[in-house]
Amino acid sequence: MSFWRKMYGTAKLAVVSQFEYRINLFVDAVIQPLIGSLIEMAMWYAIFSSLGQLTLAGYTRDYYLVYALWASFFSRISANWMYEFRMIDEIESGKINGLLLRPISFYEYYLGQYLGYKSLTGVFSFLIPISVCLVVSSPVQLIRLPLAVSLLFYYVIFIHTVSFCIASLGFFFNKIHSVTIAKNISIWLLSGEIFPLDLVPDPYKKILLWLPFSSGVFVPTGYLTGRLQVSDVVLGFKSVSLGLCVSGLVAAIVWRQGRRVYSGTGA
């Protein structure tokens, strides 16, 4: 009960804080993913125009356009760099002291905020692709949205654990923002944000699908847009579960060791 009250409290904190800065929230939830979608859709439009053929790897242009539309929004919701930077800054500057002295863990505190913030932006963000799909005929099956979003939020917990792990390295090295950027660039490719992972030849495709990162963008977007089936989503849940176990174990070790060397900076 206490855990859920804390989760609710921190999620509410994130929502209340975001509502204080309306323009920032609007740009983050709507404009940014919209720009991403438009760029990717323009890219696929150009590819099909220059190819002079109706299908690519068995899918028509509409499949790629609708994938580009949704992938950008899934990617924005699963991205955690903003909270990862905050966690790193808190450790580097010593602001974390205020949290370490309270009966809530750093992991819980940021997980609650991250989930709250993503729920808020998710509501605003998804209105755009949903509206487009209701107006324009597309291969999207909106009935699949709840399962796709469930996988996305399960993935969000995993990616938060990875972020926690990276942020905890701050106890040893202070400035580690470059690690976050390197991780983000890798995830663009591994998650299927730039292009659908089924374009990758076997056996690399299988490896990528087994990695949990594909559950952030490719699996939920592919399932929603008709490229993947329920079995692929189930595989996604399994790979994220495995990823959670591994990242959770590493995070616990790094955190514990990091706390030992921490000097309580700045207080």
Next chain:
Amino acid sequence: MPLIIETENLSRVFKSYKKPKGLLNSLKGFFSRQYESKIALAPTTLNIEGGQVIGLVGANGAGKTTLIKLLSGLISPSTGTSKVLGFNPNDRKNEYLKKISVLLGQKNQLWWDIAPVDSYDLLGKIYDIEAKEVDRRVEELAEIFSCTDQLQTQLRRLSLGERMKMEIIGALLHRPEVLFLDEPTIGLDIVAQNVIRNFIEQYMARYKPTIILTSHYMDDISRLSDRLLLISEGKIVYDGNVDEFTLRAETKQKLMIVLGSPTQEAMEFSGIGAISVGQKLIDLSVPAKGSGEVISRIAKFNVIQEIRIEESGFEEVIHEFLAKNVRHGKVGRGLTV
């Protein structure tokens, strides 16, 4: 009174990277670095009873904050053990963290982007306090501080003094049994400092927590503390009663004597100063115990028209004591003044 805080040879050593000047040394440091160890707190054994206000005093870098960080579980000790309310602070158990509170005067602990009422709501959830009870406690504390009007203003828009009041309310919301106050009046004007001091006195009288207080303002310490811990270069150099410290310290008095006519002879006072021929106004700083003798010697050769005596402030006494100990290298637990 039961013992609330016990430490046994508690110490902390910090390791820091030394980088000599220059680009070449930066390049060398990229591949190989030299570290040096600094003792922030030498092995310290302490016993603190409940319901007291302990004034922890020392210069910057003396080890006050390190001791607070160790006792609150913020950092791990290099050696030794500690127990606060029967818990090992280093375990950072939620049961323990619910019983203590740390107010770091130089850091915001409430949330910058939201109004204090929203912060208190979150703190209520973190500390598992019913929402109605949170409202009741906030109302009670805000009334003592006369700051009810500011509770709904975003924290970042409040003045430093107002923010500190909000921070204190946040720190006391869960009624901690042990309260660590690290520079609660830093940067505040005299009026705001007094408001905070009055509040601490009232809160102490009502709830009787154990308070460990550090401050650079000696008025905070002399007015609020039952016991004084002086810390220098990581070691406790005085542990005792505040009044006793002032009595036993070699306090000085400032003597201003106006003579009836200019002096006709020079006088030398060992270790105090000299009076030259022709002076009418004499200004001397003398040990409190020796001021009578100085006055009677002067009275023998001239008519004293007026005498003004100023006592040294508590702050001067402490500074002099600490400076003397650093000069003489007299650091060690139990050292008396």
